[in-house]
Amino acid sequence: MRTWSFSSAGALFFGRGAVRVHLRDACERLGAKRAFIVTDSILVKAGLLAQTTEPLTALNVQFAHFDRVTPEPGVELVRECVAAARDFNPDVIIGLGGGSNMDTAKLVSMILAHGGDPLDYTGDCRVPGPVKPLICIPTTAGTGSEVSAAAVFTDTANHIKVSCLSPFLRPAFAIVDPLFTVSCPPKVTADSGIDALTHAIEACCAVNNDDFPLPSGEKSVYQGKNPMADVMAKQAIILVGQFLRRAVKDGSDLEARDGMALAATLGGLAFSNAGVALAHAMEYPVGGAVHVSHGAGNGLLLPYVMRFNDAVRASEHSYIGCLLSQTGGRGDGIAEVEQLRKDIGIPLRLRDIGVKEEMLPAFAAKAFAIKRLMRVNPRMPQSEGEILDIYKAAF
Numbered sequence: 001m002r003t004w005s006f007s008s009a010g011a012l013f014f015g016r017g018a019v020r021v022h023l024r025d026a027c028e029r030l031g032a033k034r035a036f037i038v039t040d041s042i043l044v045k046a047g048l049l050a051q052t053t054e055p056l057t058a059l060n061v062q063f064a065h066f067d068r069v070t071p072e073p074g075v076e077l078v079r080e081c082v083a084a085a086r087d088f089n090p091d092v093i094i095g096l097g098g099g100s101n102m103d104t105a106k107l108v109s110m111i112l113a114h115g116g117d118p119l120d121y122t123g124d125c126r127v128p129g130p131v132k133p134l135i136c137i138p139t140t141a142g143t144g145s146e147v148s149a150a151a152v153f154t155d156t157a158n159h160i161k162v163s164c165l166s167p168f169l170r171p172a173f174a175i176v177d178p179l180f181t182v183s184c185p186p187k188v189t190a191d192s193g194i195d196a197l198t199h200a201i202e203a204c205c206a207v208n209n210d211d212f213p214l215p216s217g218e219k220s221v222y223q224g225k226n227p228m229a230d231v232m233a234k235q236a237i238i239l240v241g242q243f244l245r246r247a248v249k250d251g252s253d254l255e256a257r258d259g260m261a262l263a264a265t266l267g268g269l270a271f272s273n274a275g276v277a278l279a280h281a282m283e284y285p286v287g288g289a290v291h292v293s294h295g296a297g298n299g300l301l302l303p304y305v306m307r308f309n310d311a312v313r314a315s316e317h318s319y320i321g322c323l324l325s326q327t328g329g330r331g332d333g334i335a336e337v338e339q340l341r342k343d344i345g346i347p348l349r350l351r352d353i354g355v356k357e358e359m360l361p362a363f364a365a366k367a368f369a370i371k372r373l374m375r376v377n378p379r380m381p382q383s384e385g386e387i388l389d390i391y392k393a394a395f
């Protein structure tokens with residue numbers, strides 16, 4: 001049997017009011033004097049920046065902020081944010097926002113520590129050492145970036161989402177305050193929530209840790225399905241089944257916000273150790289080519305990918321059906337995901353989000369080339385053609 005490991009953020013604070021109570025602890029433990037906050041203007045208007053700077057002021061930490069991150073940021077914007085941070089010369093970086101802001105903060109921490117350009121570090125385990133101390137505060141319940149080892153951005157010239165994966169990109173502190181997600185509009189709640197589900201399903205259906213086909217000499221933060229990631233993925237799936245519809249329907253349902261915040265963090269813990277796979281690989285070219293959020297793209301593709309994987313993961317899919325529907329006996333995970341997708345308004349076909357049929361072969365070639373995700377899939381696609389068939393089914 002192969003060995004496996006489990007990693008997280010350095011410390012995790014969770015619960016309503018966690019930022020007010022614990023941001024101070026985190027800054028003290030890091031000896032912070034100058035904090036640079038990476039965020040966006042919507043969150044400033046929602047009052048979340050003010051709630052974040054309050055404890056900093058109380059602690060006499062100097063701060064500056066960059067509030068121009070846009071969803072699924074392009075590399076140019078990341079470079080701008082790096083330049084602004086460099087001018088301020090911080091000793092701590094705070095990522096406040098959804099995955100887009102937290103990932104930009106991670107990239108800033110990386111570049112301030114090691115120089116160069118974000119594109120120099122894309123791929124698996126290419127960050128050479130520790131990054132500037134990083135605190136992540138999620139405002140969506142979705143990506144799990146607050147605990148994960150990934151930072152995703154868009155390589156605009158090549159029209160594809162790319163990712164830096166490294167153990168050094170796990171934040172020193174994750175502060176998850178469900179109250180920070182209450183202002184999320186229904187679409188952001190739905191898209192980010194189904195991303196969390198995709199993380200959990202891809203993690204618990206990943207290739208077995210024993211069979212993970214990692215070529216010798218190569219390193220990966222992903223390890224395949226393992227017992228600890230499984231526990232977290234399964235709990236995340238249960239919570240999504242219980243709370244995602246409620247959170248989309250009524251954003252002020254605090255019990256649902258608590259449940260989804262926990263689901264997202266658990267999903268992040270699961271996937272950042274086991275891995276994400278074919279759904280994510282197939283979403284990257286789609287997200288780089290048309291305007292669709294990462295979550296909506298994943299949610300759209302997920303049932304088609306599950307159908308492809310069903311030959312080797314039928315019992316997991318049946319179990320996922322039971323977890324999502326909270327019923328015993330035999331479940332149908334694919335049908336449950338399809339119903340959930342419909343109920344929360346995720347687009348159902350690629351043609352509905354501006355994809356043209358002639359784009360599909362290039363998407364298949366790009367997805368097939370993302371070997372670090374292909375090898376996590378329980379049924380490894382053998383050709384671009386197999387992936388093209390999945391895209392065609394989803395078209």
Ligand SMILES: NC(=O)c1ccc[n+]([C@@H]2O[C@H](COP(=O)([O-])OP(=O)(O)OC[C@H]3O[C@@H](n4cnc5c(N)ncnc54)[C@H](O)[C@@H]3O)[C@@H](O)[C@H]2O)c1
Pocket residue numbers: 040042043046070071072073097098099100101103139140142143144145148149150151152153161180181182183184185188191192195294295
């Ligand atoms: N690093 C990782 O581990 C990881 C994992 C999955 C996805 N991602 C990446 O994360 C990005 C998506 O992140 P996301 O789904 O969290 O969305 P996002 O960060 O792109 O945010 C989407 C929109 O929601 C708004 N928003 C966020 N929180 C809000 C709040 N509380 N109130 C009102 N508006 C709010 C933002 O301002 C933005 O306009 C993608 O680039 C994706 O590829 C990263």
Ligand SMILES: [Fe+2]
Pocket residue numbers: 143195198199280294298
């Ligand atoms: Fe994701």
